[in-house]
Amino acid sequence: AQRVTQPEKLLSVFKGAPVELKCNYSYSGSPELFWYVQYSRQRLQLLLRHISRESIKGFTADLNKGETSFHLKKPFAQEEDSAMYYCALTYSGNTGKLIFGQGTTLQVKP
Amino acid sequence: NAGVTQTPKFRVLKTGQSMTLLCAQDMNHEYMYWYRQDPGMGLRLIHYSVGEGTTAKGEVPDGYNVSRLKKQNFLLGLESAAPSQTSVYFCASSDQPSTGNTIYFGEGSWLTVV
Numbered sequence: 430a431q432r433v434t435q436p437e438k439l440l441s442v443f444k445g446a447p448v449e450l451k452c453n454y455s456y457s458g459s460p461e462l463f464w465y466v467q468y469s470r471q472r473l474q475l476l477l478r479h480i481s482r483e484s485i486k487g488f489t490a491d492l493n494k495g496e497t498s499f500h501l502k503k504p505f506a507q508e509e510d511s512a513m514y515y516c517a518l519t520y521s522g523n524t525g526k527l528i529f530g531q532g533t534t535l536q537v538k539p
Numbered sequence: 540n541a542g543v544t545q546t547p548k549f550r551v552l553k554t555g556q557s558m559t560l561l562c563a564q565d566m567n568h569e570y571m572y573w574y575r576q577d578p579g580m581g582l583r584l585i586h587y588s589v590g591e592g593t594t595a596k597g598e599v600p601d602g603y604n605v606s607r608l609k610k611q612n613f614l615l616g617l618e619s620a621a622p623s624q625t626s627v628y629f630c631a632s633s634d635q636p637s638t639g640n641t642i643y644f645g646e647g648s649w650l651t652v653v
Contacts, residue, residue: 438579472543473582473629473644515581524589525570525633525642526597529581 431456433518435530442506443538450501450533452490452516460518462499463527464490467513476514477501486510506537541565545630545645552620552652560615560648562630568643570633571613572597573605575626576647582629588613620652 432455442448454460464476476485479492479499490501499516516530543564552558562571569590574582574597584597588607602624604616613632617624630645 433581435581470647472646473631475641524587524595525640526572526584526587527582527642529574529583531579531581 433530
């Protein structure tokens, strides 16, 4: 079965430190992978998708099919990055249904 | 620019009561989804719809029913609420899924069953 795993429930870093939020997936075909961000008690917003290979708010993520990973990275964390981050997967023929990881709370301390 | 709107935003129910959550989207999207968000479990799909008049079960459909009588609305019903249904519910919509399509989420509905 398809699965997305985010091994860290909470990641706490100081402002200016590098950040890496881990995401591993299990899917034998060609996945579409996303990172969503949820600021306190707000709606989920799309942060990144792997097909666009763009950088949003300084975040990047690279799909590593060999390691089945899609880790989210930022070289210098900002306090406003504090939020819940979800990695999600879908694939062609899945009618757009997203399979989410458990989520990682990023806490950036001043 | 409303996007995806959910009502109500907050509700407290007693065990056994019924209620309906309404999701409305103004983007003419074909696909709509209901997820529930629970700590440590991420978001899990309850039901979804690929067009007006159609519904299908997701990962955790038990205890819920849905209807899509109008393209812009997707209703989630709880016939007999249970404490295990205490959760945050998110509606989402998208155009026909294809590479590059974005899924838009509502602001969430906080439901407590006591």
